[in-house]
Amino acid sequence: MDNINVLIIEDTPEQSDALIKVLTENNYTVTGVATNFADALKLFYESTVEIIIIDVFLDGKPDGITFAETINIIPNSSKPFVFLTSSQDRQIFERAKLTKPFSFLMKPFNELEILYAIEMAVEKFYAQTNVFMSEEQDTVISNDYLFIKKKNSLKKVALNEILYIEVEERYCNIITEKEKFVIQISLTKISNLLDKNKFVKTHRNTIVNTDKIEEIILADNLIILKGDHKINLSDTYKDFLKKMNILS
Amino acid sequence: MIQKIHNFLLLFVFLPSIALSQQEKGSDYFSIAIQKKAQSYKSEINFKKAQYFFLKEEWDSTLVYSMKQLNSNSDLEIKEYCHYFRGFSLKKKSLYTEALIEFDLINKSFQYYYLVDYNIGHLFHFEKKFKKAILYFLKAETEILNHKDESEIAGLYTNIGICYLHLNQFSKAEFYFKKDALLNPKQITKSVIRSNINIAGLYYEQYKDKQAIYYFKKAYTLSKNIKDFDLKQTAAFNMAVVEENRSNYKKALAYRKEAEDWKDSLNNQNKIWAVADYEKKFAVAQKQKQIKVLEVENKLKNTQRNGFFFAAIGLLLILTGGVYLYGQKVKNTKIIVLQKNKLDELNATKDQLFSIVSHDLRSSVNALKTSNAKLSATLETKNYDELNQLIIQNSTIANGAYSLLDNLLHWAMLQTKQLYFHKESVHLYSVIQQIEYNYKPLILDKAITFENSVSKNIFIFVDLDSLKIILRNLLDNAIKFSDENGTVNFYTQETDPDFCELIIHDNGIGMNENTIKELLQEGEILAKKNNSEIIGTGLGMQLCKQMIKKNSGTIAIESELNKGTKMILTFPKTRTNG
Numbered sequence: 028m029d030n031i032n033v034l035i036i037e038d039t040p041e042q043s044d045a046l047i048k049v050l051t052e053n054n055y056t057v058t059g060v061a062t063n064f065a066d067a068l069k070l071f072y073e074s075t076v077e078i079i080i081i082d083v084f085l086d087g088k089p090d091g092i093t094f095a096e097t098i099n100i101i102p103n104s105s106k107p108f109v110f111l112t113s114s115q116d117r118q119i120f121e122r123a124k125l126t127k128p129f130s131f132l133m134k135p136f137n138e139l140e141i142l143y144a145i146e147m148a149v150e151k152f153y154a155q156t157n158v159f160m161s162e163e164q165d166t167v168i169s170n171d172y173l174f175i176k177k178k179n180s181l182k183k184v185a186l187n188e189i190l191y192i193e194v195e196e197r198y199c200n201i202i203t204e205k206e207k208f209v210i211q212i213s214l215t216k217i218s219n220l221l222d223k224n225k226f227v228k229t230h231r232n233t234i235v236n237t238d239k240i241e242e243i244i245l246a247d248n249l250i251i252l253k254g255d256h257k258i259n260l261s262d263t264y265k266d267f268l269k270k271m272n273i274l275s
Numbered sequence: 276m277i278q279k280i281h282n283f284l285l286l287f288v289f290l291p292s293i294a295l296s297q298q299e300k301g302s303d304y305f306s307i308a309i310q311k312k313a314q315s316y317k318s319e320i321n322f323k324k325a326q327y328f329f330l331k332e333e334w335d336s337t338l339v340y341s342m343k344q345l346n347s348n349s350d351l352e353i354k355e356y357c358h359y360f361r362g363f364s365l366k367k368k369s370l371y372t373e374a375l376i377e378f379d380l381i382n383k384s385f386q387y388y389y390l391v392d393y394n395i396g397h398l399f400h401f402e403k404k405f406k407k408a409i410l411y412f413l414k415a416e417t418e419i420l421n422h423k424d425e426s427e428i429a430g431l432y433t434n435i436g437i438c439y440l441h442l443n444q445f446s447k448a449e450f451y452f453k454k455d456a457l458l459n460p461k462q463i464t465k466s467v468i469r470s471n472i473n474i475a476g477l478y479y480e481q482y483k484d485k486q487a488i489y490y491f492k493k494a495y496t497l498s499k500n501i502k503d504f505d506l507k508q509t510a511a512f513n514m515a516v517v518e519e520n521r522s523n524y525k526k527a528l529a530y531r532k533e534a535e536d537w538k539d540s541l542n543n544q545n546k547i548w549a550v551a552d553y554e555k556k557f558a559v560a561q562k563q564k565q566i567k568v569l570e571v572e573n574k575l576k577n578t579q580r581n582g583f584f585f586a587a588i589g590l591l592l593i594l595t596g597g598v599y600l601y602g603q604k605v606k607n608t609k610i611i612v613l614q615k616n617k618l619d620e621l622n623a624t625k626d627q628l629f630s631i632v633s634h635d636l637r638s639s640v641n642a643l644k645t646s647n648a649k650l651s652a653t654l655e656t657k658n659y660d661e662l663n664q665l666i667i668q669n670s671t672i673a674n675g676a677y678s679l680l681d682n683l684l685h686w687a688m689l690q691t692k693q694l695y696f697h698k699e700s701v702h703l704y705s706v707i708q709q710i711e712y713n714y715k716p717l718i719l720d721k722a723i724t725f726e727n728s729v730s731k732n733i734f735i736f737v738d739l740d741s742l743k744i745i746l747r748n749l750l751d752n753a754i755k756f757s758d759e760n761g762t763v764n765f766y767t768q769e770t771d772p773d774f775c776e777l778i779i780h781d782n783g784i785g786m787n788e789n790t791i792k793e794l795l796q797e798g799e800i801l802a803k804k805n806n807s808e809i810i811g812t813g814l815g816m817q818l819c820k821q822m823i824k825k826n827s828g829t830i831a832i833e834s835e836l837n838k839g840t841k842m843i844l845t846f847p848k849t850r851t852n853g
Contacts, residue, residue, distance in 0.1 A: 115688055115740065120695035133740055139709040143702075157734050157849070160702035 028175065028182040028208065030056040032075055033145075036067045036091060037082040037111065042134075046080060049138050053180040055145075064090040071098065077172070077183060078145055079108040083119060083131075092119070095126040107152035109144045111136075128152050142179055149174055149181065155220075163197060165211040168220040173201070175210050186225075190239045190252050192217065194232040204254055227267040229260045237271065304422065305387060306330055312356060319344060322353050325360050334364035355385045362394060371398050389418030396434065405438040412438070428454075433470060436477075445481050452477060468497045468506055472513060484520075491517050504544060508537035628814065632683055639676040643669060667720065674717070678751060679814075685744055686818050696738050696825060700849040703777065704729045706739070707765050710746045714754060721759050728766040734849040735775050741822040742846075748815040749779050749842050756840065757783035774845045782839035791832045795820070 033055050037043040043060045050057055058074045061067035063085055071079070071094075079098075083091040091110060098105050110123055110131035123129060128151035132144040146159040153174075155167045165176040172183040184201065193200040194214040201208055218226075218234060229235045229250055235258055242251040243260070250258040313326040325340035341357040341364075362377035375398050378391050385391065396411035412435045419431050432451045439448035452474040475490030491513050498510035515530030650665045688694040707727050711718075718725050735742075753763045761782050768776040786794075794816050823830050827847055834840040 115685075115693070115695050117693050117695050120697070124697070133743075137709060137712045139705070139712045143705050143709060156700055157702070160705055160731065160734070162731050 028177070028184055028206070030054055031077045031174070031181050031183050032056050032058045034058055034067075034070055034074070034076040034079045035060045036062075036079065036085070036094060038062045038085045039082075042082070042111075046141070049141055053138075053142060054177075054182070055180060064094055067094050068097065076106055077174075078148065079106055080141075080145075081108050081110050083110050083112040083123065084114075089119060089122070092123050092126060095123070099126055105152075107145075107148040109141075109148045128154075146176070146181060163211065164213070164216070166217075168212075168217065170222070173210065175208075186221070187236070187238065189226075189236050190254065190256055191236060191258055192226070192234040194234070202256065224270075228264045229258055229267075230264060231261060233258055237267075243268070304424065305390065308387070309356065312352075316349075316353060319347075319349055319353060321347060322349065322357070325357060329360050329364070332367075334367045337361075337364045351382070355381050359385075359387070359391065362391070366394060366398060369401075371401055374398055389415040393419070393431065400434065400438060403441070405441045409435055409438045429467075429470065433473070436473065440477060445477060448477055449474070468494050468501065468510065471497065472509065475513070484517075488517055488521075504537050504541040508534045508541065511537055632679065632814070635679055636676060639672055639679070642672050643676075646672065667716070671717065671720070678747065682744070682748065682814050682818055686814055689818070689821055694741075696741065698736055698738050698826070700734045701737055701739050701742060702731075703733045703735050703767070703775065703846075704731045706742060707746060710743060710750055713747075714750055717754055718763075721754060721757065721761070723754060723757055723760070724762040726762065726764045726766075728764065729777070730767055733767055733775055735846040736849045737826040737828070737846050741826060745819045745822050745844070746779075748819050749844075752815065753779055753781040753783065753840070753842075756785075757781045771845075773848055775848050777844045777846065779842040779844070780839065785834045785836045785838050785840050786832075787834075787836055791834060795830070795832065 033050055035043050035046055035057060037046065037060060047057050047060070055078075058076055059070040061070050067081075067090075070076075081091040081095060083089055085091055095108055095110070098108075107128075108130075110129070111134055112119065112123075112131055113134040115133065120131075123131065128148070130144060130148040130151055132140060136144075149167055150156045150158050153167050153169050158164045158167050159176045159181075167174040168186075170186075172185055173189075175182045175184065184203065188203040188205070190202045190204060193202070194217070197211060197213055199210050199212055199214075199217060201210055214232065218228065221234065225237055226234050227237055235250060235252065239253045240250055241253055243249070244251070245260075248260045248262070250260050252258060309326050309329070313323045316322055321340045321344035325337050325344055328334075328336035328340060337360050341360040345354060345357050358377050358380045362374045362381070365371075365374035365377060375395065378395050378398075381388065381391050392411045393415040396408045396415065399405070399408035399411060412431060416431060419427055432454045436448045436451035439445070439451065452470065471490045471494035475487045475494060478484070478487035478490065491510070495510040495514050498507045501507070511530050511534035515527045515534055518524070518527035518530055646665060646669050650662065650669070653661050653665060685694065704727065707729055711725055711727065714725075750763065757763060762780075764778075764780040766778055766780070768778060770776050794813070820830060823844060823846075829845045831843040832840065833843065
């Protein structure tokens with residue numbers, strides 16, 4: 028599990044310092060602080076960022092919204108973001124609202140509020156609402172990552188590091204090459220959200236990352252994954268083999 | 276030869292007398308009777324028309340309308356009148372058999388049945404069935420005599436006499452011709468002269484010259500009193516023939532001359548008539564011209580009158596318009612006055628608010644000022660314990676002032692409708708935690724036990740910022756009105772599947788019914804500031820109420836003095852998709 032990278036766009040140093048303090052205390056990694064529109068774009072494209080915190084007004088101009096509009100134009104490049112604003116001016120909001128999905132936070136804010144706002148932004152961005160706050164689920168799944176809530180903060184796990192997933196009732200065991208941990212999500216949800224060509228069911232409660240398969244022993248109904256993990260293959264779920272290009 | 280001439284003359288005399296006896300009948304009591312009838316049957320338009328044309332002697336039209344009337348199935352009396360009209364009209368049109376059929380259709384009970392008999396008599400007369408004719412005439416005689424209309428009686432007797440004459444029953448003819456009504460009536464009319472001539476002719480035919488000459492002479496003398504040249508000429512001519520027969524040629528010549536004179540004067544009269552006619556035409560033309568002039572004048576008058584009329588209408592319209600506009604103006608003024616009063620009221624409220632807020636702010640800042648002075652004084656003495664206390668005190672004051680300002684800002688934005696409002700799914704537990712976070716120092720300071728027992732699975736559908744304002748204010752109040760070591764508890768109750776009930780419970784000083792009432796009162800008038808130090812502007816509560824309303828929620832208060840207060844809020848839940 029890795030920390031989540033946050034880009035801060037904020038022109039007041041006191042504000043950004045306070046933000047950095049709160050975020051680092053809660054295990055987020057701040058990849059950079061931009062104070063104007065140009066810097067923001069530069070930092071956004073240079074570094075890997077999962078979440079952006081944007082102050083609406085940069086140097087008195089609503090450049091924060093302009094930035095959000097800019098990154099929204101290019102498909103797949105957009106990321107979840109949170110607007111910070113000290114004014115509840117209707118006009119600004121009407122404009123900001125168009126940069127969907129839209130989440131904002133009124134200044135002044137406390138630690139809990141910014142963490143909540145970040146989580147909300149992720150949920151809204153990946154259209155999986157009411158996840159982090161509920162007791163049934165703690166993971167949002169994007170195309171590349173699992174975003175998992177751990178205590179007060181979010182963690183990410185790259186999907187291509189996952190070897191396989193074992194489901195036990197409302198919990199899932201995630202097994203990566205390096206570690207093993209438990210997330211809270213139902214089987215139907217996780218199988219719906221994962222890429223079906225990559226993650227396939229091999230057993231009633233097992234989902235395997237096909238990229239990590241090293242060997243399939245049909246005689247023993249066994250799949251051997253990277254790192255020598257042995258997985259049972261049930262007859263009911265053998266169909267996926269037809270789709271694969273198998274050498275030999 | 277002479278006899279032949281006499282015969283010719285007699286015939287010449289007879290025919291008009293027959294026609295005469297018929298003509299006179301249409302104009303007297305009978306016509307009045309049918310006019311009355313028509314009036315009493317006003318609804319029968321066809322009958323009225325038939326009657327009208329009958330009197331006008333337009334026989335074709337009479338036939339048409341009487342037929343229409345007969346077809347429309349009216350009462351018996353009208354039917355009989357119609358049959359009578361038809362019979363009479365047909366007779367006039369010389370359709371004798373058809374006329375007879377129509378007359379036969381009339382019942383004997385018909386009031387004027389004797390006229391029917393009389394007419395049938397005529398019909399037989401025309402068909403030269405004189406005996407039958409006489410029979411019908413005699414039938415009619417008694418009734419006609421009853422009506423005592425001389426001309427009618429005269430006509431009847433003339434007709435009977437003529438019939439007998441045709442039958443060569445001279446004595447009977449003489450009898451009728453000699454009737455007083457014919458010969459010595461009260462008024463000398465043409466028919467009297469004709470009757471005289473008739474009887475004279477009768478005697479002449481029988482070679483009773485003496486009597487004949489007597490009547491001819493009588494006719495001649497009577498003819499002098501009337502203006503009919505034709506009759507005068509006939510009388511004179513008859514006299515001439517008589518004198519000629521008596522070989523009194525001188526006299527005959529004189530009578531002849533007189534007859535010629537009358538003939539000439541007849542011609543002259545024709546000429547005069549022609550001239551008169553011409554003059555009449557001229558006069559008519561003149562009149563026509565006058566009429567035209569009058570018409571033009573009339574037209575002018577009309578246009579003038581129309582002009583006046585339109586001018587009057589125009590003036591009236593302008594007047595109505597003016598009245599209407601005036602009414603509108605009065606109405607508008609009324610509305611404006613009402614609005615002004617309301618605005619004044621609102622302005623007064625605002626002024627009051629300003630004074631309260633500025634007073635509060637002033638005292639806050641003043642407290643801060645004095646506290647700061649104290650702080651610097653304490654710093655000099657390096658009394659760190661007191662220093663810390665002072666700083667905490669300062670921050671409390673600053674927090675209070677800040678929340679007041681924040682409320683003021685939101686209230687202003689709400690009033691000017693500038694507040695951005697966006698409903699979304701909100702995790703109630705987290706939000707309460709976030710609000711509590713800011714009040715942690717205060718809670719610690721007062722040693723209040725704070726508990727958030729809200730279920731973590733509740734999501735409500737509200738505007739996040741306004742929810743925060745509501746919770747902040749209510750938590751602030753709960754802390755403010757709690758004693759040290761008190762408890763503030765947030766919890767939810769599930770009473771409705773669509774709504775979430777959030778209860779903020781403190782065990783502070785509570786309030787009485789009146790205060791609750793005042794707090795929940797509708798309207799924008801702020802609760803009056805009491806003497807008590809801890810009671811604020813009421814702005815926070817106003818704001819809460821409006822925000823809750825905007826979020827489609829409700830608020831209720833349960834409180835007991837010195838036991839605590841329960842603020843019960845309801846908010847709509849987020850609808851779970853499946």
